Amino acid sequence: MYVCLCNSVTDTHIHQLVRTEGVTTMRELREHLGVATQCGKCAKCAKDVLREAVSEARDEASCSDMLVAV
Numbered sequence: 001m002y003v004c005l006c007n008s009v010t011d012t013h014i015h016q017l018v019r020t021e022g023v024t025t026m027r028e029l030r031e032h033l034g035v036a037t038q039c040g041k042c043a044k045c046a047k048d049v050l051r052e053a054v055s056e057a058r059d060e061a062s063c064s065d066m067l068v069a070v
Contacts, residue, residue: 003046006038011049018053026050 001011017023017032026043029035029050036043 003049004033004035004038004042006042007034009033009035009042009046011053014046014049015053015056018050018057023050024054 003009003011013033023029023032026047030037035046
């Protein structure tokens, strides 16, 4: 799904950036992808997707830590 039409950013881009670059803030998201730098209409949706992506990344990390411990 497109999150930012002005910069052609999708939710997949945000999830990937969180996993590969460790992005966790809107400031970092703006710096990497230009989200919310044009019209700003995407800011709330981008923040929601970012929260979701960070939460999923933390869940994945804790699951992999549990597998290593077993």
